[in-house]
Amino acid sequence: MPERERWGFELPLLLFAGFRSLIDQLHTELADRGHPELRPAHGFAMQAIGRDELTASELGRRLGVSKQAAGKTVDRLAALGYAERVADPADARRKLVRLTPHGQDALMLSGTVFERLRGNWADQLGPERLSELEDALETVVGPAAFRLDAAGWFGD
Amino acid sequence: MPERERWGFELPLLLFAGFRSLIDQLHTELADRGHPELRPAHGFAMQAIGRDELTASELGRRLGVSKQAAGKTVDRLAALGYAERVADPADARRKLVRLTPHGQDALMLSGTVFERLRGNWADQLGPERLSELEDALETVVGPAAFRLDAAGWFGD
């Protein structure tokens, strides 16, 4: 049921409002469940680390930022107890970054919260309209959909 | 045509990818048309100013940031030639911010570019699917859709 004529400038605002709505709800939930200091930017970095052990340089590549910026991000995650650095026995230059159990907990919790939030949208829209929305977005953005280099994107 | 089962975490990434795709294309176009220094964050501030003459404090309220932050944003826009401050003859405390002709040009150009980008999406999806996408998003985000307090939202 198309409701009225839309201006072009509304489309980006609607997309951003949807994105922000989900992320804000996620962090409200995370704060209630033992992760009050976690910020949206941290989530992208932790997602990029996942269960891997990788160098700050490699993390920078995944996030689309310099190795120095990635190193600072790791510093902040480490200060909050979400990540830690361990020496690489096979290469004395490298220090491998990995999530702590606290960080893995936050990541798993985020996954379950996102499932529930998607369920809320499905309740409001019906499963078909939600699937159509997702399919339409994937059609227009193509394979660029699942990039993680989002943090700090506004300023560039 | 629902293509496959979706994970909850894909939804925010799809929304953000769509948003970023539009904004990136906008700024590519703006750069080609005489506005190469304009950044995404500037757009929200200029949209909040529009054709008004307002104080930095009022701008801060519209953008959801402190008056000091709004003042710095105006400094940057002014340094780039997009905004200027004029004294308010009716109130010696106030300095009114307004867009320069260069700033108004950028704002009008953005509007026409967004119309064309929406047209591209309509070509790819068909007008009905695009309208359904917009309506679905408005349904789930409600009146929060058209807030302008987006810049700097990642860090907080």
Added chain:
DNA sequence: TTCTTTTCGACAACCACGTTGACCACTTTA
């Protein structure tokens, strides 16, 4: 094996964008 190139991590300086707190000037209101 030695020399050269590459890579990693760190440091420094800087910029964009936000925050609080403090302060002064001016306007409004009680």
Added chain:
DNA sequence: TAAAGTGGTCAACGTGGTTGTCGAAAAGAA
């Protein structure tokens, strides 16, 4: 007219980026 509120600015700081430089360690080539 005194008190309260508002507007602009300065300072200090935090976060998340950038580039440039550097030394140590690894990898590749002669």
